[in-house]
Amino acid sequence: MYFLLIAYYLSILTFYLGVLIYALPIPLTGVKKWAPRLLTDAFFIAILTLSLGTIISVADYIRTLIGGSWENFLLQTKITIVFRTVIVFLFSIIGNIFSKFLPGINRLITLIINPILASLYSNMLLYSIATMIYRGVWLISSLGIVLMAIPFRIARNAGAFLFSLALVFYIALPLYPSFYRILIYSPSTPLEIPVIYGSIVNEFNQPITSGYIGFEINTNEYIGPLPLYSNNYILLTTNTKLMSSLVTIYFDAAGHQFYTNISNIDLHNICIQNINKETYLNICRIDVMVKGLIAYSNGIALHIAPKPNNIIIDVFSKENIKIHIDTQIDTQLYVSLTNMYDVEEITIDNTTLDSIDNLILYQWYWYNLMGRTYVIDISQGQHVIEIKMKYSNELASEPSEVYIYNAIQQLFPTNNSLFTDVINEINRIIYIDLIASIMYLSILISITWGFSRLLGGSSRIRVFI
16 A cells, blocks of 8 residues: 555656646647656556556456366465475485495486476476565555656556456466466376375374384285385385275384374275376375384383383483383383394483393294394383493494395386376476476566557557548
């Protein structure tokens, strides 16, 4: 409103300047010709200022009439940005894993990631422009009117361009999904391959930042271990059996497969309903809660049963563990660790336990590693447990990367024709995604330029009588 008030006062100033020039007793054509222009500009700016609300309402009506929705457009663009980010993150993870077996794989991954990044940046640019227009259409159009209102048309072209930019983009930018569908339309059936992701937490809703997950298919086939990355897992697969069978997700750590809240669930039924068949976006979030586990790090798993009231971890390192347990029932704390570690001392409330070896409950194999599990009885009440250890750098604390490589191979069976279809479809979508936003913005800028020339007086509508 402040800019509109300035524009209105400038239109009054322009009007008086036009009247003044008309009244000047100087017969100079170069000066006198400005009088009718100033008067015309004054009336034009005054009408434009007073009717801006009506103009934007008409623009809203036109946009709705031709099928544009700002809410759907902004939501879809955000989903696209998230989807591209997930793909980049996924390929980066694959590159880090495979580079240990294939030294030149990072170059190939870079070639794949670069066009995806370009697509991501183009969508981010589109989203930034859309947010600016959606939230600032009044401000931009008002600023344009102010510039147009400056006497003697000093900034008329710049103001006309801003005003045209606000109106054209406000009407046409939400139509981008329709333009995108025209380019991306494929006569084939959309690929129903979801990107599944989610966070991993324990029963106390505390994040589990490292470890592995595994997928059991129909109770007779296991895919794992698949590593976590910063409290999250990401799953993109062309294994049709995984998406068409009952699946149980386990947390795979330190010789144990911990149950989770995902047991005998059809992932296809959960995720396929999220597919947007117009944009080919299919992102499915499934958060996983691990039962019994407290935390995992570097080959050490802390788990407890029955569940206490609360647990707080103060220290969790290779040499020292310190936790606070608050329980109203008798429970047992389990410490599972690989043979890389030797437990030197266990204390409960500053009382050292004797005969640590007697606390060993069982030993286990975990892929290429061996380890053991200690059990510590915890009575009712609040307790502080400290565990001191020493470790050997000559032994490994995590499974061999060969097992991770084999698990990833199970996710992407290359003999499956769907694998080739996915690669081809991703390439096609990324290419179209890259050029669509640039092409559409170019079209809108061209329309804006033509409209601004009309408003700025550089182009005139001629009527022949």
